[in-house]
Each structure stands twice: as structure tokens, then as C-alpha cells.
Amino acid sequence: MAERPPSRPRVAWEENRAPQESSSPPEPHEVCVPKPLQIGAPSAASSWLALYRKEKESMQFIQVFLKSSEKETAQKMRFLETICTLCKAARCKGLSRGLNAFCHKFELAENIKALLEEEPRDHLQTAVRQQAMLAIAALSKVEMVLEGKKKSLLEACFKSVFLLPPKTDMQGLDTTLYFETLDAMDTMLRTLVLSSSASGFTELQTILQMLLTFTNCQSAVVCERAVGRIGRLSDLLASCSSVEVWSIFVGDDASPACHTEIHMPVLGQLLGHLILCRTCKSWEISWVALDALHHLFRFILQQKCTTLPEDNAEHPQRQREQEAAITSWLSLPSTSNTTMAFGKYLQPSERTDIVLVAIEAMRDSSIYDKEEASSILDVAVREPASWLTEVPNIMRCIYENMEHVHTASARHSLDRLLLLMTDQCPMEVVTSLLKLSPSCDSAALAMWDVMLSQPHTLEKVLRELLSKLQDQQLRRVFSSNTEDACIHHLALLASSDIKPEEFAGLYKVHRYLRRPSLALLSLVLRGLVTLSQRPETARKMLVLLPDIMETQQNANSGNKMKALLVFRNVIGHMKRKEASPTALQLVDKLPPLFDDQSSQLRELSICLFRDVMQTVVGNDKQQMRKNVRRSLLPLFFHMSDQSESVAKASQEALLVAAKLLKWKQLKRLTQTQQTGRIGECLLVQDRSRVEEYLSQSLPYLKDAQVTLREAAVRFIGLAARHLRDKSEEKLSEICNALQLLEKDAELSVSSLAAETMLTLRSPTEQPPSGWTLWALCCWPCKAGQK
Template sequence: MEERPPSSPRVAWEESGAPQERRSPPEPYEVTEVQPLRADADSLSLSEEEEDEEIGEYEKAAMDKIAYILKITEKNEALKMVFLESVCTICRGDDNTGLCDRVALFCRENNLAEKVKELLEDEPVDQLCTAVRYQAMLAIAALSEVKAIAQEEILPLLNACFKAVFYLPPEEDLDIHLYSHTLRAMDSMLQMLLLSHCTSSNEELRNILEVLTRFTSTQNKTVQARALNRIWKLSYFVTRGFWQESFAKFVPPSQRTNIICMTLEAIGECSAEDREWASLMLDVVLRDPVSWMMDVPEILEFIWRNLGSNSTSLQPTLYTVLDVLTNQFPRDVLISVLTDLPHSDSTTLDIWKRMLSLAENSECILDVLCSVLQDQELCGIFNVTTAELGLLRLTLIHPTEENLQELCKPALLQRLLKIESLPLLWLVLRGLVLLSERPETAIGIRDLLPDVMETLRFANTSIALKASKISRNVMTHVGKREARPIVVELAEKLLPLFSHVSSEVREGSILLFKDVMEAAVWWQKRNMRKTVHRGLLPLLFQMSDETPSVAEASGEALVRCAKFLRWKELKRQAKRKGKMEIKECLLRQDRQTANEYLWLSLPYLQNSQASLRYEAVEFIGLALQHSGHQSREKLNVICSALQPLRGDAHPAVRSVATGVIQKCQGQKAEPTRRRFKGLCCWPC
């Protein structure tokens, strides 16, 4: 016959096994220091002897409940909750050492820590429908307070806690109120474990972090985030408490970089609350970079990868981390940028430029950079001599007359212009900008302009700006006569820059194109005519550029083109700035030319500026009239290119695109109508 539950004033519990004063999780609270757990049921004013006697009876009843429930094999949720609440009850004693020892002995004899672990392991990880996990965390904290958990039980118990919570579905699929309180109970439990098992070596903190970091290494992003969150809050608790040692000391070295990277990701992506905790963790890292930022290449690669993404919200934080990393480990960072990051990537150059800005204000970093530029191993990687690479140090120091004369070595600079590394190439161009600004040195680098323009193959805005500036400076200083040997080659390389993403590059290249045409002599003009013809349509479109100075430069250059080509009608219309008349002028030449212009205008349909998209669509409509009948295949290509503009953000673009598409569709239907008309006229 099954044993009856012990006698108790609460008959309801005896009959059903259900808990009496079931408490819901408390209201949200801030996680600070854990306060010792205390009884909350006794509010009467009793004498000291009466209070001891009352507490003893209350605990005895809870112990009897625990003993009874332990004998039941299958426990429903109600019994589990009674068991866990009773564990908390017997541990809520006062500071009576004898009582605490008696409670701890009872807990150890009945293996209560193991029983709590088993309850956690029985919880389904695909749902959170009960408060068992929440109550289990409180029970573990209570057992820890009375030192009823053996040292060897702590790690398995922690592992069970983390698995039971971290592997739950995403929080949007859970009861958020219960889930939040469960996490807070876990944080309080971890803090109590630290306080109760604190030793001079802080081994318990090391053990907790070791278990947590295992979960940050899983492939499951939800698990990673939850484990990382616990680490953040532990770091806050530890750094505010009495721990005098670096928090990093307790994190496995192999996991420190991983924690930094996940913390940075969280700052850019997670909720406002988690972002706050992540920022606190990042502050811990930045205050102790020597301990945390040991793996320079790994951290640098993370910064590079995220700076190259479309998100800009994280960029200020990433640059802050880069600044600290550079100041702490200048040589390692400089070498890593040049050797570990992709050489021809624009983001690599952005990182390099940021570091150079630090070097300008730090003699230490500048000295290290000059030393790195004479590193033999680095020279071997880029297949240059130490004399050639060492020349670049002159681009970093004050440009005195003596330094510039030493830098002006065209043969060496020409070899350096062929380096396939944007950071080093940027230094070469930086030096050439300095040389191009002085007439006496600009003449010396005149023959390097084709090589300078060849750097445009990297499609990098910073490189393009410097190349354009160097070319314009040289053309200004050396005069037309000295510039003639290079004008034809230079003109060809300028055309792609007319539609560059940077308005500075667009304006500079157009003005330089104008200068190049003026510098050409009669025997060069024949070779340049085709290039100038190809520049007409881009210049026409750029007359509608949203940057006024670019639009103005385009109009002036178009006039110069017409003069170069001796095209009086185009020159007259370009001076009047009549865009529609210029379009008609270009298309009236012949059908073949009109057809060529039609296909050259298609790339402008994807231009970021609505004004240029409008001009391109309008021009295509006119070109269809002048170029004669197009094949069905070509009309399909044109319609496909125009189709996205039917949903353009600008009404004028949508309207004109719809009209041109209808015109294309009309042309496609014409051959069918002609064939049908021919059949109708067939003689009987």
C-alpha cells in the first residue's frame, strides 16, 4: 500500500499533491548582485526562541514533502513544482550555522542537486510551457547558498541548465514573460554559484565560463546568442564586484576572439537591451586589449568582412576597435593588413587609410610604419627591393624640398605602380600627388601618366581620385607641348570615368578630357576622333548630372568635342545647351550611328541618378525612330532593359519608360501586320 503523505495543516496538498501557495515568476528586475535567499512567509513579530521553533517546524514539513515526492517514480508538473519550491524553502534559513549544516547534510544525503538536474534533463527542449526551469534555477541557487552542491556536481548541473534553456526555440515562439524570467533566474543562479564557491583562484568562474564558451562554439545561432548573453552579464557582475583580476583571464584564450566577434555582431544586429549588454562587454575588452586582442589577424579579418557589408550601423564601433588594435599592436596590424587581407579590395584600403590617419598623429605608429615598409619579407611578397619599397616612407613624412627630390625617381615609381596591392599603390599615388603639385617635379613624372591611369582597373574611388588629380596637375604644369606624347592614350582611359560613382572623379575626368583634346595636334587628331565620338553621348547625359559642377563641365567638354570634330551644328546646339536638339543632332547622322548610340545608352538605364535614367529612356525612344526597324530579338532586349523602370521611384521616369515600351511593342507587331496585309492582297 502506498505510503500516505506526512501530516500537515494543509490538507489540500495531502489530497492532491499540488502546491499550495504557487508563486508566479516575479516582475522584471535588473540583474545586479545576488541577495541571499530569505524566508518570505513569516511576518509575525516573535521572540528569538519562538522564531527558531517556527522555522524548524516549517522546514521539517518541507523536508517531509521532499522525502515523500522522492519516492514517487512518475512526477507530474505539480509535484515537480512542489519539490523545487520545497528545496528553496528548506534553504531559506537564517545565519544559524548549525541549521545550515543540517539542511546541507539533508540535501546531500538525498542527492537533491542530482534530482534537480534530472528534472531539467526531462524538460522538452522544443517548448516552454511550465515554470519548472525557472523554479529549478531558484532551487540550484538556494542549494548553492547553503553549500549543498558538491564541487564535482557543479559542471554537470550547469550543462543541464544551459541545454534546457539555450536549445529552446527562438524567443518569438515562446511565452516571452516566462522565458525572460527564466533567463534572469539563470543569471542570478550563476552569480550565487560564484559568491558561494568563491576561492582565491576563482576556479568556479573559470569553470562556468568554460561551459558557456562551449555553447558559443555551436553552429546554432540562437544557442550562441543566449550563451554569449550570459557571458556578458557575468562580466558585468564580475567587473563590478570584488574580483581584481582581468575578466579575460578566466575566458579560455581560444574563445576570447570568438567572444569579441560575436559581441560586435550583436551590437549591430540584436535588440536594444542586448545591444546595451554587448556594449558593456565591449568596454571590458577595450579597457584590456592586451588580454583580449591577441589574435590580430582574426580580429582584423572580422573587421574587414563587416566593414565591407552593406550595414553602416556597426562601422563606427568597428573603427573604434581598429583604432585600439592599431595603437596596441601597430606592427602586427600593419603587416596583417598588407599580407592577410585581400590586396585589391576597397575595404582593405579603407582600413589602411584609417591606420595612416592614426600614424599622422602618432610618432610611434609612424616609425613602425616606416620600418614595415623596409621589411625584407614584405618586399619578397610583392617582388620589390627594399630600396623601392623603402621609397614610400617619404610619402608619409613632411614634404620638404629635399624629401621630394629624393622621392622623384620615375623609374622606381613606375615599378611601384605595378604592385597589386591597393594600400601600397595608394602610397605611391600619394607621393605622385605631392610631386605633381610642383612644376619642377611634375615634368619628371609626365611619362608616368599612362601607368597612373592604368590603376583605374581597380575600380576604387580613392585611387581614381588620386589618378585624376595627378593627371590634371601634370597637364596644368607641363604645358600642351610637353603633354602631347601621352594625350591619345590618356583620352582613351578617361571615358569610363565620366559615369563614375564619385562626382569628384566625374568632374575631374571630364575637365581632363577637355584639356587632352586641346593639347592634341593635327597628326594626333585622326587617332583621337573615334575616342571623342564615343565621348559625345556620355557627355550629353552628364549635362543632366545632379551635381551642378559636373553638369557644367560636361556642357563645356561637349562644346570642345564639337569644335574638335568640326561639327558646327553640334557646337551651336551645345552652346545653347538644348538637350533635345543635341539628341536630334546626334541621331540625324545615319541609321548605323543611331543604332550604335541606341545600344550605348542602355547601361544608363541603371544609373543611380533619376535625371540620367530619364535622359537615357528619352534618347532610346528617339533612337528607335531614327535607327529604322529593329529585329524582334533586339526589341525584346530593349523592352527587358526598360521593364524595371515601369516601377521606378520617380514618376517622370516611369511615364517615359512606359511610353517607350509601348513603342517597342508596336514595332514588334508591325511585321505581322505587313504579312497579313500581303495575304489579303494576293490575287485570286
């Protein structure tokens, strides 16, 4: 069990740092305020002259360093220190313009970046990184020097430090050096923000946005370092008084008396990532994330107080409540409680950003806990009026991530969110999805599939689609009149006004399911599955079933599953006399699906086969018996299916078949699960079908399942002895088929095939057929028995 992080992370953080590290990192250089030069004051003139000479020497050294081909660590350090000295001298003299030109001419920022990128990322042994960041901080105070270069410099700094190994793994690491390097980064970031004057607030958000990309890293160390820097910047943000916030972040011209909240576009994303980091399994990450959240909560409450004039009666009370709110928030135990605590203070766009972060966290590649991300969405689902106000943005995020979410709990939460938005805002949802994917790609198709999976949302979606189709400008979304008819007829099905016979008459005119596009077929089938769950709607759909059968010839597994669900629902809502003709047609279409790669499709097709056998009545029973005989062997083989649910479904279907055929012996053996004797029973009961059984068995020699290949080899060995034509040619043909399995990857299959061939080729007199023959020759072990 992971160690629980301290209740007051900020205090613990300060206590746990190295003794050498100061709680407030020093500036890279002292602020030098130049004094006016006084006539008759030789000391001042001498000081100015010394400063001038030092500036000249610094510039000369920088030029020499940049021209040299080989640069030692000591030279690099002096180069970086010289930049700090040069910036200090220029600022003291008030000659930043000249330094600006010098920095651009000799590309000082680019050379600092190059030095950072040259530093090895597998160890930390020098202070070059530390000094480089102090040099960047110094340059940031010189006007225009870093214009357009800050982002690339920051990226180099972050990669150079964040991607280092854990401090415990770095050989020869001086702990002080590690913490001083992080302190230098904090100093640099703070200086970049504070030195940007009116654009400081924008600068802060840019830095935070860059840091957020590192919180998604698979490495816990990288995430911890990035979140730590976010915490320091959040502390800076929360530590400013309201007056300082306006003067630094909004601009000197803004009046502190203006009681308006500061809009921070990155706040929602920041909170979303930190809330998820708080529940991380690594207590170090959880610790620093909680610290950052504490600072952000302080900042948010301060802004709420700022919106009230100081002479307002509520202002003192609000300030007194602030500390109590922070203390109460720190004790919140769950992700959902934390989300709600922040949510009531946020703007709609900020809440939306938290939802978007949670959706992205559900991707298979995300490092965040899927259950915690689901907890955030649960809050949004419980309070949709305040959390789900920006439907187009949320729809885009779902669309971009839908195909990358496969965890069951995460997918369930995503589906639940989509269904809720569809139920409450059907027009916005449908319009957004049509704009995102006019041609209906796989991601959009998955979303339509969810939206049409529930009766209450299906009807709303159909109404919106019909309204869009009536708009001539949007008819291009659907490529043909036939596809328009699909949507129109789905809407008619959902209507309670039209009777089954009326719908049948209308459908026979269009027959829109005969040649639909593959994308639209999936959409229509999903709608039909949902509609067929109601008895009154299912009765209207009987006219559709023949065309649905035709569409399944080249359909994928997903569409086949949907079609079978439609058949099951429709037949289940009909009386046996009504369903009997359809069941007779369906029984021939199902056996090819018994061998599908999808275990779900195998199970569903076998279960439906079992049900339709029991549906026929009257004269249809005789024809059903003929059709069922052809499916006995596949059902027998799939009693050995590796999927337990498929094996159970096969046993139940075989039992129903035995009852329909009135084969008592097969019924008894199936009931008692005597798998080893069922094969012999089939051969003895219906000797005229031995060759047909052999032909049916051969494809199973290539089946992907080991258990089915074994069952096929055993049955072929037994069936060969029941052949009327036992000529050498026939036996050789069988042995040639078995010979392909001698190189089977599974030893049990290859050895069984070799033993069976040896037995078939033996010239000795064969023992009489019977139960012992199966046991002696073709069932040498109990591996295949149930």
C-alpha cells in the same frame, strides 16, 4: 519622446515591483545547523530518526519519478521540492558525501536542466522554472554536486526565462508568478556565488560574462531581464564590506589587512555594455543599466578606499568623498562624461575592454546606438595615453569588425581611432597588422587603406614596413622582390631628398607597377593617392602614369577610383604643357568608366574627362577633338542619369566638349538644359557618325537605369530617320533590338519601345527631320527632360 528614467533608479525599481515581491529574495531553504546528539535526550534522537526517514522517502520518490515516462506538472514540482528537502536533510546531518554520490548516480542536475528545456517559451503558467532554480541553488550548497555543470544549467535557466515574451503579452500571466520567477533566479545566482567559498569571485565573473551575451540580443525584453540580473549581482558585489570581499572572493587565508585592489577581468566589458545600455531608447533598459552602473561605481570606489590603511590620514576623507562622487556621477548627462567618470578609476586593461566593446557595438548587426559607441571612442581618442595602451588587442578588434561596419559615423570614428594609433604607435600598429594578416586579406587591406590615407601616417607606416622588409625573417610577409620594390619606391616618393628625374631613372629600371598582386596594387594606389596630394611629390609620379593605366584593365571599382584620383591630382599639379601628352592618353581610357555600376566612379571619370579636355595645348588639341567626338553620346545619355551628381557632371563635360569642338548650337542647348533637342543637334551636326551613334546606343537598351534605357530608345528612333541606308533590312535590325524591351519591367520603357517600332515600320511618308520630329515621334512626354 521616450519617458525619462528616474534619477534614483534603485529606489524606483524597488517601489515599482509587485507587492508580493520581497526586496531581498529568500533563500531556497533555511540554513540548518545540526546540534550535537545528547545521550538521554529522546527528543533529539527522534528528530534525527525523522530526518533519516524523510531523507529515505525523498530518495525513493526521486527514483520513482525518474523512472516514470509521463510527468505531470505536480510531479515535477514535487520532484524539485524533494531535491531541496534532500539537500537540507543531508546538510543538517553532515552527510553531503553520500548525497553527492546519489546526485551523480541519478543525474539530478541533468534532469533539472531537461525540465527547464521542456518548459514552453511562449508563456509562463507554472512555477516549474521557479522551483527548478531553487533546486539548483540547493544543490550548489552540496560540495562537488554541480562541478562542471553550472554553466550548462545557467544557460538553460537564462534561456528559459529571458526568452519569454514580454509580461504584457503573456496570456493568463500571474504577475506575482513572473516576479517570483525572477526572484528565484536572483536567489539562485546569489547562492551560487556565496556557496562557492574561495572561488566565488570567479563564479561571479563567469555568471556576469554569460549575462553579457544576452545584453546584445535584438529583443529589448531579453536585454532588460539580463541587465536586471547584472544589477542584482552588482549590488551583491558592492554591498560586501572590504573584509567580506577578501574572505568570500579571495579566500579565507587572505588577510583583510592586505590593502590590494581586487582585479575583476570582466569589469571593463561589463561597464562598456552598461554604458551603452544606459542610453538605450527603451527607458526600462536605461533604468536598470543605470542602477547596475551605480552599484559598480560604489564597488570601484570602495576598492580605492580599501587600498588605503584605515589609520591613514586620507582614509576617512576618501570615505567621505565616496558618497559625493556617486551622487555627482548620477547627474552626468552624456555617454562621454560617464565613460570619463569611470575611466579615471580603472586599470589600463579595463579601459581597453570598454574600447573593445564600443568597437564591437559599431557593427551593423549591433543593437547599440552607433553615435553613443562613437562617443566612447571619442574619449579614448582625446586621452590616448590612458585609453589606448594595449594596441595589439585594439588592432585585433578593429581587424575582426572592420568589414562589418558600414554606418558612416561609425566608420568615421573607427578610421579616426586607427589613424591616431598609427600616428602615435606606428611600430606596434604595423607589427600587429602584419601578424594578424600576413597574406593581406580584405579586412587588413581596408585597414592599410586607412593608415595610408593621411600624409603624416603614411610616412610612418612606410618607414616601419621598410624596417620589416630588412628583417629576413619577415620578408615572407611579401611574396616577391617586385612587391618589396613597391614599398621601397613608395618610400622614395615620400622622401623630399630625391629629385623627380632621379626617381624616374630608378623607376624605369624596376617598373614595379607592371605586374603587382591585386592586394598590393590596392595598397600602393592608396599610398599614391595620398602622396599625389603634394605638388612636389606629384611631379615625381608622372613616370608612373602609363603603368597605372595598364593596371586598370582588370581592376575592381575601388582600384579604378584610386587610379583616377592619382591622375586627377598629378595633372592638377602640373602645367598644361607638361600634362597635355598624358591628358591625350587618358581621354581614351575614361569613357568605358562612364557606365560603371558605381555612381561615384561614373562621376569621377566624367569630371576627370572634363578636366583633361581643358588641359591639352597646341597640336594635341586636334587629336583631342577626334577623341572627344566618340564620347559625346555617352555624355548626352548620362545627362539623364538617376544620380543627380552624375547628371550634372555630364552636362558640364558636354558643355566643355561643345566649346572644344566649337559647336555653338550644342553649347547653347547644353547651357539651357534642352535635353530633348541635344540628340537632334548631334545627328545634324555630324551626319557621318549616325551609324556609329546607333551602334553606341544599343548597349544602353540593357542598362540597369530606367532613365538611360528610355533615352536610348528615343535616340535610336530619331537616329533611324537620319540613316542614309534606310533599307528594310536595316530598319528590321533596329526594330529587333527594340523588341527586346517589349517585356521590360518598366511600363514606360516597354510602351516607348513599342511606339518607336510602330513608327519605324509605318509605310507612310516620313516627316522631314527637324525639331518637331523629335517632339512628335520620340519624345512624347516630358519625363526625360531636365
